[in-house]
Amino acid sequence: MPYQRTVLPLALVGTLAACTGTGTVAPSVSPQGSAESTKTNMLEAGAAALQSNAPLGGMDIYLVGFHPMKNDPNHQMEAHHFCRQMNEDVAQCALFDGNTANANLTGVEYIISERLFEQLPRRERQYWHPHNGEILSGQLVAPNLPDVAEHELMKSKMNSYGKTWHTWQSEEGTQPGDRLPYGPPMLAWSFNRDGEARPGLVETRDREMNTSTAERRRARQDLVPTARPQEGVDALKGKFPRLTQDIPGVVDKRATR
Structure with a gap:
C-alpha cells in the first residue's frame, strides 16, 4: 500500500543514515515457455524506443508486505507493491512476487482512505481489507527509505483500506507455486493478529531484504493512539x-458497537 506524498527536505533525506533494509528478491518460479x-x-527494443x-x-x-487469500487464508504470498x-x-x-526485472506480475491493489471507505455501499465493503494490522505489526515495509520518511509514510496510511486481487499464485508461503496464472482471481486480505502468517514467511523476507519486522513494530508504537477501529479485522x-x-x-x- 502506498502513501500520501510526504515531502522531506532534500538535504535531510540525503544525510539520514538509518534506512529501511533493502535486498534483491527473485521470483519463486519462472513461467513455462521457450526462451525469447x-x-x-528486436520487437521489444523497437517498442521501447518508439x-x-x-x-x-x-x-x-x-x-x-504479505497477503493471505480471503477464501483460503493459509494460501499466503509475499507481495511487492x-x-x-x-x-x-x-x-x-x-503487485509482483519479487523486485528483479524478471519478477512475475501477480495482481493489483487499490488503496482508499478511511473517508472514501465510509462512503462505499455496504455490499462493496466485503472486498476491502484494513491496513492497521499491516502497519502496526511492522510487516509492511518501504525498502530504501530513510527511517524518518518511512515512518511518515506509514502514519499517512493509518486507517486506510485496500482491495487486492491476486491473479497468479506463484508462491505458496515460502515455496514456489504455479508456473502459470491458473484459476480465477483470488481476493486477498490482510494479517490482523500475530501468528496468522505461516512460519518462516516474515522471517524469510526480513533476511532477504535486510530488515527487521520487530524493529519496525517498535518504531511505530507512537502510531497506536491514531488507530481507529476498522471493518474486516475479524x-x-x-x-x-x-x-x-x-x-x-x-x-x-x-467490537465497539
Whole structure:
C-alpha cells in the first residue's frame, strides 16, 4: 500500500543514515515457455524506443508486505507493491512476487482512505481489507527509505483500506507455486493478529531484504493512539491453524458497537 506524498527536505533525506533494509528478491518460479527469440528481442527494443509507458511512469512507491487469500487464508504470498498515488484518497499498485526485472506480475491493489471507505455501499465493503494490522505489526515495509520518511509514510496510511486481487499464485508461503496464472482471481486480505502468517514467511523476507519486522513494530508504537477501529479485522479470525494474539491498536469496528 502506498502513501500520501510526504515531502522531506532534500538535504535531510540525503544525510539520514538509518534506512529501511533493502535486498534483491527473485521470483519463486519462472513461467513455462521457450526462451525469447532474436525477433522478439528486436520487437521489444523497437517498442521501447518508439512507444510510451506513461501509465507505469508514476509507479514509483515501493512497499513489501504479505497477503493471505480471503477464501483460503493459509494460501499466503509475499507481495511487492509498485504504486502510484492518484490523489490524497486513492492509489493503485501493481503487485509482483519479487523486485528483479524478471519478477512475475501477480495482481493489483487499490488503496482508499478511511473517508472514501465510509462512503462505499455496504455490499462493496466485503472486498476491502484494513491496513492497521499491516502497519502496526511492522510487516509492511518501504525498502530504501530513510527511517524518518518511512515512518511518515506509514502514519499517512493509518486507517486506510485496500482491495487486492491476486491473479497468479506463484508462491505458496515460502515455496514456489504455479508456473502459470491458473484459476480465477483470488481476493486477498490482510494479517490482523500475530501468528496468522505461516512460519518462516516474515522471517524469510526480513533476511532477504535486510530488515527487521520487530524493529519496525517498535518504531511505530507512537502510531497506536491514531488507530481507529476498522471493518474486516475479524474477517479471518479463527481461520488459521496457529494460536494468534491481538495486536495493540488493531480492533474490529463491530467490537465497539
